[in-house]
Amino acid sequence: MESLEEMKVRHRKEEKDLQSRVLQKKKQATKKTRKGVNTxxxxxxxxxxxxxxxERAALTGEAVPETEDIPDIDDSIEESATSHTNGVNGVTEALEKSTISEPAASEDGQPRKRNRAKERLARRAAEQxxxxxxxxxxxxxxxxxxxxxxxxxxxxxxxxGLVEKGIRPDGHCLFSAVADQLSQVGIPLGGESDTEIKEDQRYKVVRKAAARYIEGHPDDFVAWLEEPLAQYVEKIRDTAEWGGHLELLALAxxxxxxxxxxxxxIAQTIEPDAKGSKEPEKIWLAYYRHNFGLGEHYNSLRKAP
Structure with a gap:
């Protein structure tokens, strides 16, 4: 049978091991998990x-002491008042007054022990x-x-003096909107005749035009890319990768x-910087950040009738 001295040695080792575990858990805790880890x-x-x-009481024959490490209700109320908003305090105090009362007597007339852990969990749930x-x-x-x-x-x-033409929010919206605008000002998309290209396929021609320009002018774009130029060009040309400022610049x-x-x-203007004899046409796009489920979106803007 374990002696009292042996038990004390074991208890000290258990406490030391637990402190090591606690320290490790707290070190690994993030801002979001810190409260749960502390609990x-x-x-x-x-x-x-x-x-x-x-174990100590069983060996020495003493009565098992009350657990004191869980704070009393009054202490918790005081702590809650300094760390939560008035709304949280109100719910917490109401819960304490309505559901946490003095322990009822058991069948043999002795008062039941309060379940302090359960009370604490109830308060925490109310606060959350x-x-x-x-x-x-x-x-x-x-x-x-x-x-x-x-x-x-x-x-x-x-x-x-503009009206909006909705563009499908499918990842190709910038290129579809530009294709619609080019058709409004009479600029051919390139390649085969525009009349031979279905309207819902015109974005593909515009995508290829943007990719081709970026690929042919690497010095203008490489500094802004987070991936190899060839990989970026392939995504713009062949996938539903969203277009942005770089693609607008290439298309301009x-x-x-x-x-x-x-x-x-503030409205944004992307100019072609061309010094040719022909004045550049002006096309209009609407750019949204919040109104479409997929996120950023472009629509085409036509002159009002």
């Missing part, structure tokens, strides 16, 4: 203390629920980004057009 470590320390107290409700209220008070963006865009359309130079992009903010 887990507290529970491990409490469980070890309770077991060691029971209240925090979620507060977040929902804050979100509801934020302006609707879609509505704000749409309102500003419509004002710019009216100011410039390829077709000698001035591309005006209306957006929620």
């Amino acid at each position: 887990e470590c507290e529970d491990l320390e409490r469980q070890l203390k309770e077991r060691q107290d029971q 629920e209240a925090a979620v409700e507060e977040a929902k209220k804050e979100a509801a008070n934020q302006p609707d980004k879609k509505t704000v963006e749409r309102t500003k865009m419509l004002a710019q359309f009216k100011e410039n 130079k390829t077709y000698n057009v001035e591309i005006c992009v209306l957006q929620d903010g």
Whole structure:
């Protein structure tokens, strides 16, 4: 049978091992997981203390002591008041007053021991629920980004005498919108006759034109790429990779057009920098950040009738 001294030695080793585990867990915790890790470590320390107290009491014949490491309800209320919003406090205090009462008597007339761990979990659940409700209220008070963006865009359309032609949000929208604009100003897309190309396939010609220009002018684009030029060109030419400023620049130079992009903010103009005798045509695009489910999107803007 284990002696008291041997038990003390074992207990000290268990405490030392647990401290090492706790330290390791806290080091690995992130900002998001830190609260949960701290709670887990507290529970491990409490469980070890309770077991060691029971083993010590069994060996010495003493009564098993009450666990004191879980804070009283009054202490928790005070701590909660300093670390949570009024909304969280209200829910927490209401829960404590309505569901946490003095322990009822058991069948033999002795008071039941309070389940402090269960009480603490109930308080934490109430606090989390209240925090979620507060977040929902804050979100509801934020302006609707879609509505704000749409309102500003419509004002710019009216100011410039433009109407919007919707483009399918399929990853090809920039190239489809440019193809529609080129057809409006009478600029051929290139290759075969435009009349022989189905409308929903014209983006492919524009994609190839942008890819071809980027590939032929690497010094103008390599500094802005995060991947090899050949790999980037292949994606623009052969996949549904979204187009952006680099592709607009390539298309402005390829077709000698001035591309005006209306957006929620200052309008953007991409010029061809061509010094030819012919004045560049102006084409118009609408750029959205919030109004389409896939994210960023371009529509074509035509002159109002």
